[in-house]
Amino acid sequence: MRPWLRAHLKRYRLPYLTGIALTFVVSGLNLVSPLISGTIVDRVIVGGEKGLLWGLLGLMIGAIVAKSLIRYGYQMLFEHVSQDTIRACREELFAKLQRMDFGYYDRTKTGDLMAHMTGDIDAIRHFIAWVVYQCLENGVVFLAAVAALFFVNWKLTLVMLAVTPFIARSTIGLSKEVKPTFSAIREQFSRLNSVVQENIAGNRVVRALAREDYEIGKFQAENEAFRQRNVESAAVWAKYIPPIEFFSGLLPVMLILAGGVMIIRGELTIGQLVTFNGLVWAINQPLRMAGWLVNDIQRYGAASDRLDRLYRLESVLDERPGAVSPAAVKGRVEFRHVSFSYGDERVLEDLSFVAESGQTIGILGPTGSGKSSIGRLLCRFYDRTSGEILLDGVDVRDYDLDCLRAQVGVTMQDVFLFSDTIEGNMAFGRPEASLEEVLRASELANAHEFAKELPEGYDTIIGERGVGLSGGQRQRVALARLLLKAPPVMILDDTTSAVDIETEERIQESIKALRGRHTMFIIAHRLSSIMHADQILVIKGGRIVERGTHEELRRLGGYYEDVFRHQTGAGALAPSEPARAEGAARG
Ligand SMILES: Nc1ncnc2c1ncn2[C@@H]1O[C@H](COP(=O)(O)OP(=O)(O)OP(=O)(O)O)[C@@H](O)[C@H]1O
Ligand SMILES: [Mg+2]
Structure with a gap:
């Protein structure tokens, strides 16, 4: 994480860590329903212990209510922390731009700066508010589910984990290939922005010279390139997401197959299969999300690289230490x-x-x-x-x-x-x-x-x-x-x-x-x-x-005198304005 972002997040350490802790609680609560369902099947339905039913159902409903409330709570916490953080980042960057020298603005396109202040900053917000908790939630859900399933039946769990290496391979491939495409999209976005910004700023010139078609052409070219960059990026995930989806989609099939065989062999109860079935999403979903999250993390990486460059900018005009600031100068x-x-x-x-x-x-x-x-x-x-x-x-x-x-x-x-x-x-x-x-x-x-x-x-x-x-x-x-x-x-x-x-x-x-x-x-x-x-x-x-x-200067008879004669019409060097106009009219 970039130092500037860390510095800001530090100020919100308490709400942020609370939010993270709450994601853990929710991940734990996710396990309650499947585990209880399994118990109900084995002990109430098959075992006939009817007295347990209401207590178990109450627990399940309690867990669902608690989960909804806590999830709302941490989403609000993350939203607040992320909005406060990027507001502070925007303020800092804006203040930085106020200090930059003219040379910087000579070299920098407005469209580029606008993209920094909007798109890049938003990628940071998305990361803090969404990507972080999704990663944690999915990670914890996955690990907790694996642990719980191991506890229920380790053999079946191992069978289900057999798909993970395939998914990991695709996720790593995606992560490597997708980042450069985000940089390309973002650069093209800047260009598109610049064309629009310059066109709007210069729209009177465009009208005056009747260059609308040329401008439309220029815009179309950049617009098309922008589409192209996005399609190229999509092509990368189109290459990796389907295998990820396929292998994670295999999980329920493997469960029914392997679970069925194990029940027939008497190695697994029906209730345990219900628990597995209830938790298959907890393995499935994090694996599927992994690809998308990697996508988002890379997008964040690309945006934070660019903002980092902005943060590192130094005005070449920064004051020397011990600069003087007299109340008034004489003006020599x-x-x-x-x-x-x-x-x-x-x-x-x-x-x-x-x-x-x-x-x-x-x-x-x-x-x-x-x-x-x-x-x-x-x-x-x-x-x-x-x-x-x-x-x-x-x-x-x-x-x-x-x-x-x-x-x-x-x-x-x-x-x-x-x-x-x-x-x-x-x-x-x-x-x-x-x-x-x-x-x-x-x-x-x-x-x-x-x-x-x-x-x-x-x-x-x-x-x-x-x-x-x-x-x-x-x-x-x-x-x-x-x-x-x-x-x-x-x-x-x-x-x-x-x-x-x-x-x-x-x-x-x-x-x-x-x-x-x-x-x-x-x-x-x-x-x-x-x-x-x-x-x-x-x-x-x-x-x-x-x-x-x-x-x-007049006596010198140089450039000044020339200009004087031209402007006043004095002397023989230049004919007076009316005389020139007459001459033009005759010619
Ligand atoms: N930001 C800039 N970056 C690079 N070159 C520049 C920049 N501003 C001016 N120049 C160049 O410096 C030279 C002097 O520019 P300057 O603006 O000082 O001229 P000037 O005498 O004020 O002209 P005018 O009478 O048209 O206002 C010009 O050749 C110009 O092309
Ligand atoms: Mg000038």
Whole structure:
């Protein structure tokens, strides 16, 4: 048993052991009826001791009632223990997923994680609640029946046990072959899950590009493979279960044959045959169950292997011992010769710059040049490959992670909103904020004007379960979210790319008002967002190729100046927008 499972079960040791003890009692009670039936036949019916009848019948009925009650009791105990255990496992794994780094999520499919949290966990529950007691109950019933029968007539018992080696052979074969098929089923299940999950997440793209048939085809292929894996697994037990069923089915035949011969020879009484007949199921059923239980144990084994891997995951970002967590930082940021790659691909190369506390740093560069990656390193979503990233002179890796992220906030380029109210989304980073504070942040982000117009204002639910927002509206909700938290260092990644020029100007005014109190990184393609910055970095191919203020960079006449001319239509380098449109219309 896995250590994590053992640790949880330990907490329920008392109810679990009680449940196990009760299965033993029930197994013992199972023997009462057949033994008494035999006695009734031999002593009451054949022997004529009528006075014994009522007492014996009373015992039988008492045993049946006790058995039903106790069985109910232990099934409830097992159910509770198993549900409590897997609830705790789920909680632990969910908490673990909260701590995992971005790199892990880059590599891991959502469908896979969903399968862990549902199917695999359920296999564990099934094992604790059902497989364990079935194994014990069947094992004890079998051994108790064999012992009782030995006591009644050892020769006949030996005859009946002659089938067990054949059954054992099939059970062992099944156990060996079936486990890999469960792993295969489970992997295919993950794939199927992933296809469905991605399709649902991307259903708008699918519709937009009219790729429904392609998606259906992709799904059909995975679905068919899933069916195939299940059929293959079934084929394994189809190979082993029939022999098991056959040999266990032989038992009653052997009993009647051998028992009959022994009665004729006077070696066995009719009552003893009745007892044997009453207990033949107690040998038969455990032998038949053995195959299925092995099946279930292997399924549990495969699931617990996978969960074990999940349990062993370590975030590569775990904090160093002695991590610092200052209440507030001044917000001086320094990159010293920082290089970074996501895998083999170098994304940032020898980056050095300083952002003094309260400064605004603009970052500009072609798409894919590494701008967002700078922000991700500063928030420590990833760790730099070499160099140093300092916040107030302390390496970001020396901060407590929660503390670091309380000091450095980011609005991400791909805004994610929860299916929650507007207010809930804005207050996600500071749930204790008052409504006034939310409204103020919303006004700063220029979100108030549209938010108040929504059907239920700030209580309107957005996202999957509610109304949709436009791209620019989503960006403003995300900006309000950050401004409400207002950490000392803020990174605005492409935050105003989808809003119109007037709204952007108003947002710029709000942001300018924060100058001096917050260190700000503004990543943008539109120069109007960054031209007022204290320092502008131009990133190309992961390197800083130009740096300075707006005027300095214009004078430099490089990439920045190019972009400036394109965007303002100034100078001869690029024709103005109307002129270009005219040209296109003429051409
Ligand atoms: N999670 C990731 N795993 C692997 N490579 C990545 C990952 N994220 C980004 N990259 C790569 O890193 C490079 C820089 O990405 P980054 O997001 O920093 O660009 P960017 O400058 O922000 O671009 P844009 O202006 O389009 O937002 C790109 O070439 C991209 O392919
Ligand atoms: Mg980016």
